[in-house]
Amino acid sequence: xxxxxxxxxxxxxxxxxxxxxxxxxxxxxxxxxxxxxxxxxxxxxxxxxxxxxxxxxxxxxxxxxxxxxxxxxxxxxxxxxxxxxxxxxxxxxxxxxxxxxxxxxxxxxxxxxxxxxxxxxxxxxxxxxxxxxxxxxxxxxxxxxxxxxxxxxxxxxxxxxxxxxxxxxxxxxxxxxxxxxxxxxxxxxxxxxxxxxxxxxxxxxxxxxxxxxxxxxxxxxxxxxxxxxxxxxxxxxxxxxxxxxxxxxxxxxxxxxxxxxxxxxxxxxxxxxxxxxxxxxxxxxxxxxxxxxxxxxxxxxxxxxxxxxxxxxxxxxxxxxxxxxxxxxxxxxxxxxxxxxxxxxxxxxxxxxxxxxxxxxxxxxxxxxxxxxxxxxxxxxxxxxx
Amino acid sequence: xxxxxxxxxxxxxxxxxxxxxxxxxxxxxxxxxxxxxxxxxxxxxxxxxxxxxxxxxxxxxxxxxxxxxxxxxxxxxxxxxxxxxxxxxxxxxxxxxxxxxxxxxxxxxxxxxxxxxxxxxxxxxxxxxxxxxxxxxxxxxxxxxxxxxxxxxxxxxxxxxxxxxxxxxxxxxxxxxxxxxxxxxxxxxxxxxxxxxxxxxxxxxxxxxxxxxxxxxxxxxxxxxxxxxxxxxxxxxxxxxxxxxxxxxxxxxxxxxxxxxxxxxxxxxxxxxxxxxxxxxxxxxxxxxxxxxxxxxxxxxxxxxxxxxxxxxxxxxxxxxxxxxxxxxxxxxxxxxxxxxxxxxxxxxxx
Numbered sequence: 001x002x003x004x005x006x007x008x009x010x011x012x013x014x015x016x017x018x019x020x021x022x023x024x025x026x027x028x029x030x031x032x033x034x035x036x037x038x039x040x041x042x043x044x045x046x047x048x049x050x051x052x053x054x055x056x057x058x059x060x061x062x063x064x065x066x067x068x069x070x071x072x073x074x075x076x077x078x079x080x081x082x083x084x085x086x087x088x089x090x091x092x093x094x095x096x097x098x099x100x101x102x103x104x105x106x107x108x109x110x111x112x113x114x115x116x117x118x119x120x121x122x123x124x125x126x127x128x129x130x131x132x133x134x135x136x137x138x139x140x141x142x143x144x145x146x147x148x149x150x151x152x153x154x155x156x157x158x159x160x161x162x163x164x165x166x167x168x169x170x171x172x173x174x175x176x177x178x179x180x181x182x183x184x185x186x187x188x189x190x191x192x193x194x195x196x197x198x199x200x201x202x203x204x205x206x207x208x209x210x211x212x213x214x215x216x217x218x219x220x221x222x223x224x225x226x227x228x229x230x231x232x233x234x235x236x237x238x239x240x241x242x243x244x245x246x247x248x249x250x251x252x253x254x255x256x257x258x259x260x261x262x263x264x265x266x267x268x269x270x271x272x273x274x275x276x277x278x279x280x281x282x283x284x285x286x287x288x289x290x291x292x293x294x295x296x297x298x299x300x301x302x303x304x305x306x307x308x309x310x311x312x313x314x315x316x317x318x319x320x321x322x323x324x325x326x327x328x329x330x331x332x333x334x335x336x337x338x339x340x341x342x343x344x345x346x347x348x349x350x351x352x353x354x355x356x357x358x359x360x361x362x363x364x365x366x367x368x369x370x371x372x373x374x375x376x377x378x379x380x381x382x383x384x385x386x
Numbered sequence: 387x388x389x390x391x392x393x394x395x396x397x398x399x400x401x402x403x404x405x406x407x408x409x410x411x412x413x414x415x416x417x418x419x420x421x422x423x424x425x426x427x428x429x430x431x432x433x434x435x436x437x438x439x440x441x442x443x444x445x446x447x448x449x450x451x452x453x454x455x456x457x458x459x460x461x462x463x464x465x466x467x468x469x470x471x472x473x474x475x476x477x478x479x480x481x482x483x484x485x486x487x488x489x490x491x492x493x494x495x496x497x498x499x500x501x502x503x504x505x506x507x508x509x510x511x512x513x514x515x516x517x518x519x520x521x522x523x524x525x526x527x528x529x530x531x532x533x534x535x536x537x538x539x540x541x542x543x544x545x546x547x548x549x550x551x552x553x554x555x556x557x558x559x560x561x562x563x564x565x566x567x568x569x570x571x572x573x574x575x576x577x578x579x580x581x582x583x584x585x586x587x588x589x590x591x592x593x594x595x596x597x598x599x600x601x602x603x604x605x606x607x608x609x610x611x612x613x614x615x616x617x618x619x620x621x622x623x624x625x626x627x628x629x630x631x632x633x634x635x636x637x638x639x640x641x642x643x644x645x646x647x648x649x650x651x652x653x654x655x656x657x658x659x660x661x662x663x664x665x666x667x668x669x670x671x672x673x674x675x676x677x678x679x680x681x682x683x684x685x686x687x688x689x690x691x692x693x694x695x696x697x698x699x700x701x702x703x704x705x706x707x708x709x710x711x712x713x714x715x716x717x718x719x720x721x722x723x724x725x726x727x728x729x730x731x732x733x734x735x736x737x
Contacts, residue, residue, distance in 0.1 A: 004604060007634055009642055011649075022734065089730040264730070272726035278718075284711050287718025291665035294658070294733055295643040302642065316638075323635045376631035383607050383630055385621040 006315050006382035012301035013308070018082045025086040028059060033092060038350050041091025042265050042357040045258060048172050049093035050127065056087075056094070057127030062101050066109055071122030077308035081301060085257040091265045095169065100124040102256065103249050104131035104177055107195075111237030111245055116197060120175070134178035134198070134223065135246065136166045142374050144179070144246065145189040149225060151180040151196065158182070158196070158235075160205075160228040168368075170208050170221035176200055178225075179242050193242030197234045204228065215345065215360035247314075253369045255303035255317035260296040260324030262365050263331035266358040267293075270335045273351040282338045289334065292327045296320065315382035318375040325365040325372065332359040391450045398454050401426055402461035411695045414464030415557045419523050424465055424488065432467060436475035437484050443474060448652035455590050456644065459597025462695040464558070466490055466520035468590040473528040476583065480539035480574030490524040492563055494587065494707065499580070500565060502531035502538040502573070509533075509540050509573045511565040519706070521561030522549055529565070530576070530583055537580075540573035554702035556695075585655040587707035589647045592663035595703050596644035598696045599637040599667070599674050605693055606633060606678045609686075626681060633677045640670035650737065658720070658736045661713040668704035668713075675700050 032055050040047050056062055064080040066072025087094045105124045108117055123129035140146045149162025160180060170176060176198045183192030200206060205228035211220040237245050267289060274282050299320045306313040335355055336343070343356035366372040380386050405423040414420050427433050435451035437443020446454075451471060458467050466488045473489035492515035493500060500513035511531055521527070524544060531538045548564040607630060610621030620626050647663030675697040679686050686693040704710065724732055 004600075004607070004634070007638060009638060011645060085734075268726045268729055271722060271729050274722055276723050276725060278722050280715055283716075283718035283722060284714045285718065286721055287661065287714030287716065288665055288669070288710065290658070290717055290721050290729075290733060291643070291662035291714065292639075294646070294662040294736055295639050295666045297733065298642045298646050299639065319631075319635050319638055322631070323639055373628065376628045377624070379631035379634050380621075380627035383634055385607065385610065385627050385630060 004383065007319060007379070009299055009302040009316055010306055010309075012298060013078060013305045015078045018078060021079055021082050022086060025061075025083055028055075029086065029090050029092060033090065037353075038091065038265065038269070039345065039353045039357050041093070042354055042361065045088070045095040045098045046091050046093040048096040048130075048169065050096050050130075052093045053096040053127030053130075055127070056097070057125055062097050062127055063105055063121065063125030066105065066121060066125065070109065070117050071125035073125075077304045078301070081257070081304045085261065085297070088257050088261040089264050096130050096172070097124065097127050098258075099133060099169070099173075100129060100131040100175075103133070103253055104175070107177065107245065107249050108236070110248075111195075111241075113233070115233070116236070120197075129175065130169065130173045131175050131177065132167050132170045132173040132200075134164045134167060134170075134176040136164065138163055138165050141166075142371050145185065145193070145243065147179055147181060147193065149178070149180040151182045151194060151230070153182070154229070157229060157231040157233075160196070160198075160225040160230060162225050164223040164225075165211070165220075167208075167221045167223050168219045170200065170223050171210065171218070173200055176223065177236060179246055182242075183240055190243040192240055193246070194239045195236040195242045195245055196230055197236050198228075198230065203230070213361075213364070215357060217361075248312075250314075250370060254321040254375075255300055255307075255313070257297070257300055259321045259369075260293060260300065260327055262325075263328040263358050263362070264293075266331055266335055266354045269351040269354045270331075270338065273339050273341075278338075285334050285338060289327070289331060296324050296327065299323070315378055318370065318378040318382075321369065322366075322372060322375045322379065328365045329362045332362055388450075390447070391453055394446070394450045395453055395457055397430070398432070398457040399460070401430055401432075402457055402463060406461040406463055408692050408695075411462055411464055411692065412689075415695070417557075419488075420465050423463070427463075427465065427467055428486065433470045433488075434474050434484060436471045437478050441478050441483060443478070443484060449648050452589060452593055452648040452651060453645075455593035456597040456600075456641075459594035459599075459699075460601045462598065462601075462699055464695075466524060468587075468594060469519050469524070472583070472587060472590065475586065476528050476530060476539050476576065476578060477541065479578045480576035482539060482541060482572050482574045485526055485541070487526065488520065488524045489526055489528055490518055490520050491528050491530070491583065491587075492518045492521075493530070493580075494518060494584070496584070496708065496712065500529050500531040502529075502533040502540060502570075504533075505569070507571070509538065509570045510567045511540060511542060511570060512567055514562065514564050516562045517552065517554075517560045517706075518563050519554075520559050521547075521563055522551060522559050527563070529570075530578065530580060537576045537578060538573055539576040539578070540570035542568050542570045554706070556698040556702045558699075558702065582655045584707055585660050586651060588664040588713065589644075589651045589655075589660055591703045591707050592640075592644040592647055592667040595667040595671050595700055596637075596641040598700050598703075599640050599670055602674055602678045602693070602696050602700070603630075603633055603637045605696070606630065606681050610681055613683075620681070629677045629681065633674050636670035636673050640667040640674075643667055646737070658717055658732065661717040662736070664708060664713045665710045665717065668710040671700035671704045 151158040345356035431444030434443035439445035550562040643663040643666035650657040650659040
């Protein structure tokens, strides 16, 4: 029979002490959750709120797993998981530090120079420093190896020319990690790529233009680099090793609770709208979604446990994201079958407004962080079919 | 998985591999009881896994015993292993000694209730139980009956019961039984209520489905690598790959849900994790069977190929001990009653 070992999920490690931390997070949220419309928390990791990020940093909940000497707290991946899922389930505004905490910080930790690490990681952990991801381009979405932004070697560094697109939160971020071409792609198309640290607020020659999404929200940006000089010290990791760095970074991006909780606010409002004794049909629909979330949570915690143990569960992570985003996209479709209301994002009624926001954001769930088709291709590779 | 459980599972895989050949499955499909397989299961202690050692059973840890059923599901074991384990558990809960041989339990359908009354030194059982698994192939039936507000577990002889034969779509006996004052000399009061019996049955079916889904995935991936059309294995086509990825995801979800329920069942049969497992595995069963058949094409739709031994069981098991809709209705009803602001608490508390 075919070997399916690449897709085995180890049971999540037992973690009873996580419940103490969970209670701390819930108490924190009860005290510090900002007063705002519930729709603010929909679709994009709760929106950005630096004050809230600072408070989380002060509690030691950003960079939780990093070494203390870089401002981290040397806690386990499972403890971090508890904080993440509690924040997401409550719709807390964690978007300001989300990318830095999840992937930019860990990447710096792995491949950054001592100077880069000391300069940046403590600021991330304090909630003072935000990152965006400079990978996609106008002609380079899923096919990341085709990036054309050019980093030409010049005296003392590099000169960057090119355009990044779909760069979420570039307008609010302190840094971008830029993927650019420094050499020829070579036979396997994966050579000649290098990552750079770019200070967005001080570097000359960068222009950032908003690209509003169909919900009218400003998350995306087009970021144009025109003869931008970056000193050699801004190379992140190995010159020419960008592809390997990017792919390992993406494994962190795929299996977290953000991959099945994007529509959780809507589920809460649906439950509220249904009331304490809904129809049999509504109970069945709600119970099914709860069963799916409980299962996804176990799979996702399993991946967190495997990452903690030093394994590389890239294919399992792809599988969790595929299952999770499929459920997230189903939730608005189910909600509208159960409550006879027309979605309106400006409504003062929470269910109606959250339904509209979630529905309009839903297409992005299976595009960002690797499209459904790319992920299924990765799973097929895990099955030995590619 | 604990080391002990890993060893139990490995031994079980070897035993099932040896005794569940396609030939055995074919004969069982024709109504022949697999005696050789059954003896092996009994000798290995699997049939009495949930009977304490002090009562003459194998006395496995509940979670180890239940995880055996994942392996049993992988191999489509065509015998009342889960039912005999369940019956032994029920008898032991009432302090009644467990006889040898295949056993089943009744009632298994929601809303059905049997009654027990005293008759001198005996008990008399009254009522109807439908869709009793393997009924006619088990010499004895363990009934859970109501008697003056108590749960009475009683052992009755199949020969004393009126049978009306039926089958699930896997061809396994699912019989309607009429108990017209059927006598029992071995009975005892049990703390186990009908809901707990149904819940443990649901965990067992979830485990069996998880195992069956794993083997369906393996068979289908292998077939896609071997079957050549348009000059290459069909597994090279992206359309087929994408479907197989969905199949793999569903199988993984079902396995995770079943493993969670196996862990929970040992200490809390009312855990929402039990409901979640039956819902999730049941949903995966339908999706995966459809994809597996699509990939296998015409040959998979025949009796000559072994795929149907797994897919027909999946189509049966998802409806037994409560369908997805039945469990989801309960789970969703409880979530709604707890209220929107307790929804996340409920999910995290379940583990």
